[in-house]
Amino acid sequence: MGTKLAKSLSLAVKSVKYTRGSFNFPGVQPSPHRSFSEEVSTLDSYFGELGSGSKAYVMGSPTESKKWHVYSACAERANRPLYTLEMCMTGLDKERAEVFYKSRAGSAAEMTKISGIREILPGSAICDFEFDPCGYSMNSIEGDAISTIHVTPEDGFSYASFEAMGYSDKEVDLGHLVERVLKCFRPAEFSVAIHSDGCVEESGWGGPLALKGYVCRERICQDLGRGGSVVYQSLRVGGGGSECGSPRSILKCCWEEREDESVE
Numbered sequence: 001m002g003t004k005l006a007k008s009l010s011l012a013v014k015s016v017k018y019t020r021g022s023f024n025f026p027g028v029q030p031s032p033h034r035s036f037s038e039e040v041s042t043l044d045s046y047f048g049e050l051g052s053g054s055k056a057y058v059m060g061s062p063t064e065s066k067k068w069h070v071y072s073a074c075a076e077r078a079n080r081p082l083y084t085l086e087m088c089m090t091g092l093d094k095e096r097a098e099v100f101y102k103s104r105a106g107s108a109a110e111m112t113k114i115s116g117i118r119e120i121l122p123g124s125a126i127c128d129f130e131f132d133p134c135g136y137s138m139n140s141i142e143g144d145a146i147s148t149i150h151v152t153p154e155d156g157f158s159y160a161s162f163e164a165m166g167y168s169d170k171e172v173d174l175g176h177l178v179e180r181v182l183k184c185f186r187p188a189e190f191s192v193a194i195h196s197d198g199c200v201e202e203s204g205w206g207g208p209l210a211l212k213g214y215v216c217r218e219r220i221c222q223d224l225g226r227g228g229s230v231v232y233q234s235l236r237v238g239g240g241g242s243e244c245g246s247p248r249s250i251l252k253c254c255w256e257e258r259e260d261e262s263v264e
Ligand SMILES: C[S@@+](CC[C@H](N)C(=O)[O-])C[C@H]1O[C@@H](n2cnc3c(N)ncnc32)[C@H](O)[C@@H]1O
Pocket: 131, 132, 133, 134, 135, 136, 137, 150, 151, 152, 153, 154
């Protein structure tokens, strides 16, 4: 995998990060995605010896069904902090989701425009793609920064993801960026995970998100050693937020512990 490819190019792997939310349908995932423990074992077979070893966490309190999974292995700290923003959105507003049906918008370019996606990062160059009969993906680039969006608009299991890497707290206001993304999809629930090679919590992107119409369910900060840090926040429409939980380390000996990844 990555290590072999790097060696064939006379390069060495410096750092590895694998993250994901909770699967909507955990029971139908193929190997090695049947559990996070299995994913970690597979990743460790390639990267487990990198630096001082890997770190793996399931972030989210026991009362929350949705978790954030993080695997990190790092040989050395990066010279400058690189920020990654990941948003997972479920329960998309039906009207907003309809935009991603070919019957409604004929082309990917049209979907990009009428959904509001074009306004999220206005300076970026977008390569978009529409699926038949529905669904949408785009990749974009802006200088050193990239972003990507994938939309599954089907009612009952609608989902959209937004990921951006290379933008920083100095140039982009996180609250405004997240608001522009939310405007496109109006999800009932969503999470925001920010990773940086430095300390996210002390950066301009590390504070609690205050977004009109949404309440925070939980907010968790996790240090990843040489791998930097992650701030994970989970929000939902309206009231009824829950208390913040603590991250649960599943390092090494604890991997066989089964986690309940099902989503109600
Ligand atoms: C945005 S795509 C997922 C893209 C993602 N990069 C992937 O490869 O899984 C998911 C949406 O496209 C629709 N779709 C239609 N044809 C598809 C295909 N051949 N492969 C994946 N999704 C497809 C799905 O029903 C869903 O609404």
